Amino acid sequence: MTRSVGRIFSGFRCFGSLPFGNPPLKTQCSSVLFRTTSERTLMHALPKIFGRKPRDFSLPNSSWGKEMMQLYNHYNRLSKETTEGQEDHGEQWTRLPSYNRTLKYATGGVYLSKIIQSKARLFTRNIRDPGASFEYVIFFRQDKLKCACIFQAGHLLEGAPGHVHGGAIATMIDTITGTHASLLSAPVMTANLNINYRSPIPLGSTVLIESILDKEDGRKRYISCRVTSTDGSKLHTEATGLFLSISVSHLLKR
Template sequence: MARGFGRVFSGVKRLVTLSVMWSMKHPIYSVSLRRPPARSMAGFSLPFSKPHDFSLPNPAWSPEMLQLYNHYNGMCDVETEGGEKKEGKWVRIPGYNRILKYATGGVYISKMIQSKARLFTRNIREPGAGFEYALFVNRKEQKCVGIWQLGHLLEGPPGHVHGGAIATTIDTVTGCLASLSGAVMTANLNINYRSPIQLGSTVVMESVVDKKEGRKTFVSCKVTSPDGTKLHTEATALFLSIDISQLILGR
């Protein structure tokens, strides 16, 4: 058994060594293997800084975007002056610059690339140029609301948002809702585009869980104007619950 463990360890060590050598030959794709500098706060040394929440208001947000954000955020959990927590109807989901936690090959490989991994919806750092959004979920009613402002770098038809970018936003909102009960992966996404979305405009995405059958979760979604009078897109999605170990082992 010890001999078998030694072979596994040697294999992992060789894989990491080869990956480092490849990164040295291809610096454009290389990532830093050094631990981030420690941050000091109130006398304590922190090895890693807290991830940045991209779903908080910034100067690029339109008045409509900010108004909708304040509306739903006002119905979230709050802490009173006395330190007590007052439960709200909705919960805001942070838009972190998520690091990669799982990768084929295990934790050794994920540690090497996690410093560069980002959510697809956060691959544009310029405020207002790409995806600006905030997500709110209602566990009791099995609903998720996404407030989106889609920037000029997401153009498809002249002056309007690319259909693929709209599909990304729908997959994000419906997937967020489906994953409340555990890890899931998209199995099917069916979209009907009703009317185009102008670049820079704000839209509201409302999704709800229609039913669950074993590993399957069925979710529907509507994309409308902020006042709900104009329907832009309708969609249905099917998600399958997954075992995280399957991702790690690459099965």
């Protein structure tokens, strides 16, 4: 299979340098590309694999409620507007795009994820049905000292009747604090996460999850987090996390 894939990509290189008016060269490249049935099958699949435009799950969809859209528009305005005549001290916000699996859309990552890890999916983006589970969008300040996540919990995240499962809340806390840490020094891994649940989150409601960088110490990033109602009047959950920056080689170990 490795040799087959190698021959296929050799064929791509051949096509890339192919003069359209040279039939002998076309014939030679075809013999490289289509030696086996399995290779022909893979070649037919490649345009669908590599040509599909990735879906950004952090953009509004029909399932977003009023509060979700209001907060999204609020941070979106802050991401585009800078007060005229004032200096930007890092208080402008930036929206983070979010895909099924970020690796797929990094340079070269599509090959790893689609061919080698074809069944892998980012957990919070695994359900494609809008509004069924994790609906969220993350914004970060340009100085990277703070992140804000707007989270709407779908019906698949039920724990206690009518309320969001504590594990789903922990997942979102780990997601935003981990994302925040990775903005500071990617890649990172969660070393410790302490969560205190203060009040339950009604299923289907929208909450604001804010993370703040508390301290940096060598490879360590200490981040605190609060989950509140959209107007900030009610505290649902608070947490602290410790994240360690690691090398890429560490991630590739099996």
